Amino acid sequence: MTAARFDRPDLAPLWAEARRRFEATDAPVSRVRLRALRPAQREALADLLGLAYTPGEEVTVSVRTLDTILRAATGGLDTRAVVEAITGPLTDRAAQRRDRATERAELWQWATAHPVVVAEPALLTWLDRVRAAGLVDGDPGATRGLLEQAFQVLAALPAAGEPLPVLAARITGDSHALDDDSRLGKLVLRALATLHGEDHPADAENRRRWWSSAGVACDGLSTTVLVAGMRPVGDSALARTLHAWADAGQGCVVTLAQLHRHPVGHLAGPVFVVENPAVMAVALHRFGDACPPLVCVAGWPSTAAITLLRDVAGTGAQLRYHGDVDGEGLRIAAHVMSRTGARPWRLRAQDYLRAVPDAGPPVGRVDDTPWDPALAEAVRARGVTLLEEMVVESLIEDMAGHACVGVESA
Structure with missing residues (x-):
């Protein structure tokens, strides 16, 4: 005998709930609880289970008991097999x-x-x-x-x-x-x-x-970057302008439009990159027309700054980046280095611990520093900001070894 004899509307709640329980878990199902049964459904359940009484609206059915009854009636099909025969294959939810x-x-x-x-x-x-x-x-x-x-x-x-x-x-x-x-x-x-x-x-x-x-639909003339000491190879209008201002010992502003029209040519020696204009002012005061190639991103870098640094890196020049050591400064550093290939410059844990004051502005949220994980840990532990201006003498000392290294004939 097959399971078809049990495919009756009044038994549908039993098979539907049994199916739900079988699909919901990998563990063995021992009981099936039915609720809000109508009189005809309760009578059908009493008939199936061989009860001498009609159960109430809520009934708990033992799956073991149901297995015994169904196997005897079908020649071996248990509850799970009968449910599948009536309602379709079970899904392992x-x-x-x-x-x-x-x-x-x-x-x-x-x-x-x-x-x-x-x-x-x-x-x-x-x-x-x-x-x-x-x-x-x-x-x-x-x-x-x-x-x-x-x-x-x-x-x-x-x-x-x-x-x-x-x-x-x-x-x-x-x-x-x-x-x-x-x-x-x-x-x-x-x-x-x-x-x-x-x-x-x-x-x-x-x-x-x-x-x-982020450089989307930005103004090519108002989007700028501040540079000094740049003497790129070439005879473009931008190259000549950069040479002139470098020879005068002055910084100058380069626009995104200029960079689009006249990409910067090769620069000898490393290109130093700083976050704060005050550092560039000190460098120009110390070195004058011997200032090595220097770029200031002035906080979060503009599209012009990233474009310039990418162009310079593309000519083979090494970029060295330094900035404030606090939450935002480290995010700026990660951004500049990830977008341009710049290397950290005095921007490691030992540099911070050597120079950080005992007290100062709080660092804010500090994210990880991929170039030196220990740096973020140190900054979080100390919690004190190390402003770039506080280590300017160390930066100037590093730059001094490369003064005039960018001088090339146009």
Whole structure:
């Protein structure tokens, strides 16, 4: 005899609940509890179980007892087999949940180990917020796809002044992919805000400001970088201008538009990069027209600063970066080094511990420092900011060994 005789509407609640219990766990199911049974369903259950009475609206059925009854009636089919015969093959939902948990764990392991995040650990805070917000449509695959696009956009920034739709089309193939109301656009803006230690830009004005800070549709004339002592090889208008100001012992401002039209040529010797204009002022005072190649990013680097440093690094010159040692200063350092290939300059744990004062401004949120993990640990432990101006004499001493090294004939 088959299970078909038990495929009756009045027994449907029993098979539906048994199916739910079997699919929900890998452990053996010992009991099935039924609730709100109608009179006909209660009578059918009493008939199946051979009860001398009609049970109430709530009944707990022993699966072992049910197995014994069903095996005898069907020639060997237990409760699980009868449920499958009547309602279809069971789904191992417990295994599905384990697989999804593994997928989620692998997703976040992949994201935290992504080169973009490793280079700028401040993005770990952004990923924590993304994770807390939940998966895209509950799907690890869709979430990974969105994050992959976000990483591609972040790796492409600063964008050298191209319009947002052009950037979006170049990276994703969809000119609207970074629109204000798009998932990807919101995700990237949250990442940019996190890098700068600020909240997500909620209004249109702040969104434009953040995109502009990342070089998207920025003004090629007002986006500038401050330089000194640069004597690049070549005879372009920019090269001649840089030579003239270096020979005069003065710093000068270079615009993004100039860099687009006249990329900087080869520079001999290392190029020193600092965060604060005061350091450049001291260097020019000390060295005058013998000042070695020096670039000041003036806080968070502009698109012009990153473009210049990339151009210089592309000619083979070594970049050496120094900045303030506090939470934001270290995020700026990670950003500059990840975007340009610059090396740390007096920016390791021993440098900080040697020079940090006993008291001073608090350091704020300190993210990891990939070039020297011990530095972040030391800064968190001491909690005192080491401003770049406080170590300027050490920086000047390093630069002195390369004074005039950039002098070349145009």
